[in-house]
Amino acid sequence: MSRLHLPAVLLGFQRSKSNQYPNNALLNIDGVKDRDAAKYYLGKTVLFAYRVKKTKDATTGETKSLRIIRGKITRAHGNAGVVRARFVHNLPPHAFGSVCRVMLYPQRS
Template sequence: MEARIVSYRRGRHTMKGNQLLIEIEGVDSKTAASKFIGKRVLWVSPGTKKKEIHGKITSTHGNNGALRVRFSKGLPGTVLGNKIEILD
């Protein structure tokens, strides 16, 4: 299953580099999104090296089905808008 990276988790003055907000197509409510909490995700870098960074869905974000994901390392800013794979 795939999801789209929307934004970093951030506040007014700070940005969390290893926490991102994602949206899954077809999921548009908090209750539907809560079924994905605890699942693992994988981001594979484009290019020839294919670097993999793993993460975990930690909680929902808002009432419209967005999810928070915490990664082991920070992701570059070029990932915004890209696809991410949900493993479990």
Template structure:
């Protein structure tokens, strides 16, 4: 019996980092499935993130990013992508890759 190995953990793009009056479009907030506190989120620092979406020209397009740090105490993380994400991606699923390892 073959054991299936997971390559990614699902997550959700929940919005942009913001202050009271301004929104910072260059930093996105991600909610990773199964992460409920800051200590659990720290193991995902430095991991690659992918948003896979479909458009009319190509079958699938991937936007890559990287998790930079935690955000608050509830397990939300900050990520920076190669291109700033469009606001229509809010609520879309993301894939948090389990590589590269920092060990």
């Protein structure tokens, strides 16, 4: 069985001394220790999944308790293997320190 994703820890937002930029999240991918290893993951999809109180969908009638925020790895951040990711919706602050999934597709040629 092949692996389709790797775990990554959400470190926080990109920031300076007095500002933070919530459209750029910083991720620490397992096993990535330097900038050259991080280049492989550029363009990969990132999924942050979280649970909510069960809600009923008005159109289909099914109950859902899991929501997903989708993102994309854009570039490396520093020399220690941390990468920047841009999500469709900015991540909530309770996501910091939690685990998300880095999908190992699409492959770049």
